[in-house]
Amino acid sequence: MEPVGHMISQHSTILPVQPPSTPHYPHPRKNKTSQKHLPSMQTLTLTEEAKLVYNNDVNGTKTPVSVLQELLCRRGITPKYELVQIEGAIHEPVFRYRVFLNNEFAATGTGRSKKDAKHSAAKNLLDLLVGKQSAEQANQSNGTPGAPDITTQVVSPYDDKVMGNPIGWLQEMCMSKRWPPPFYNKENEKGLPHEREFTVSCQVLKFREEGTGKSKKLAKRLAAQKMWQALRDMPSEGNLLESDEETVNLKKKDFDYVKFLQEIGKEQSFEVTYVDVEEKSFIGKSQCLVQLSTLPVAVCYGCGETLADAQADAAHNALEYLRIMTKK
Structure with a gap:
């Protein structure tokens, strides 16, 4: 039988034992060497860093607002969000926000809520930074038909220096x-x-x-x-609708109720339909009904010496109805 030591030397390979990490045995240098290949955030441009942060969130676990905030806070930049437009009816508003960085990069986004609009604007700005969108695409109206050019509306120079919207x-x-x-x-x-x-x-x-x-x-x-x-700047805004002066203003003789109601219907996306009643009232006046295609549908009555007067009276009553229904 051969000695144990001789068997080990012929048939085995003895691996060197890694020394413990102590002051006498420092860590190997390979860790320091590998760190040289990691990119330094301080040496990256904003576009390069945006691509890195953007790619790290491939699963979409973070919201666009938080991703943009994380990207810019390292550089001491705070993104600024600005409400530039509100479209649609009162019960279905569409908000449009604009986000910009030191007047160098800007993008707009829309949403059914302010939160969604901010996320949309932040997403478009990130796409702009990483090169997925052009500056024109990032500031488009997001497919809203007939919407004006928001970039022109917000940043065009005006003689009066009025900023914002x-x-x-x-x-x-x-x-x-x-x-x-x-x-x-x-x-x-x-x-x-x-x-x-x-x-x-x-x-x-x-x-x-x-x-x-x-x-x-x-x-x-x-x-x-x-x-x-x-x-x-008004001290007490809560009593504006209950003011007597406002009621008197609606009863001015030269006030065009029909035109005013039509303008409100156009802005709030509801139709105004007048139905003239052939029969006279008990006191011999012309009669008219006006229907508002609101939710719910509203019908108001009016009367007057002529059909035009009856329509004006019906429009007046419809305006009073809207005033009451929109009170807090």
């Missing part, structure tokens, strides 16, 4: 307080063809403001800005 702010304020939407009307237009000056009025409840500018769009923005500031 006061029309959207005012619309949101009225919706949140369940007021009738703002009513805009072109009051005046003067000047030479190449130097036109427009005046547009904005009316909310009993309040009225005017804006003047080199275009109807600018004049409308100025009027909305003045109205929004006036309502925002």
